[in-house]
Amino acid sequence: MATFSSKNKEMMVSMIAAVAVLAVLAPTMVSAKQYVVGDDKGWTKDFDYTTWTAGKQFFVGDSLVFNYAQGGHNVFKVNGTDFMQCSKPLVGAPLTTGSDEIPLKTTGRKWYICGVAGHCASGQKLVITVSDGSAAPAPTPTSPSTGAVSRSIINAGFAAAMVVVGFFGVVMF
């Protein structure tokens, strides 16, 4: 390509714009969220984790971090029945490091409790629902989640940018 026709210049400009869009969107897209359970209060009893989860959208690829004084608490992953009854699972050991990260690998409801006697009954229990990041999550009747909406838009923008870049890549080179 010794000289550019004006058509080629136009294409070049479009391609640069597409790459710029991609550069802006790509880091946002891949950033999985890490949720510190209870934020600065951490994983503790006498805390309302239902309120903490309100308005949060959890997606596959995100992760939970349970922070607590080691030995003071622990983290058991349980099923819905054990969650309701605050009973420890019959098999399986709890997480006990004091800073336990749990990657959310699958969709669906996930239940966690502290296994120290009385703690679950005092509110140290967490239930979340993990959604597939590519599917449009069901809107909640009271307040639509801006996080979920923006993620869908980003996915759409990313796909569009890829198509544009791919197209001009084929045309020009």
Ligand SMILES: *[C@@H]1O[C@H](CO)[C@@H](O)[C@H](O)[C@H]1NC(C)=O
């Ligand atoms: C939940 O887990 C307990 C063991 O911790 C088990 O006995 C029970 O059958 C399970 N319930 C369901 C619905 O899977």
Ligand SMILES: [Cu+2]
């Ligand atoms: Cu505890």
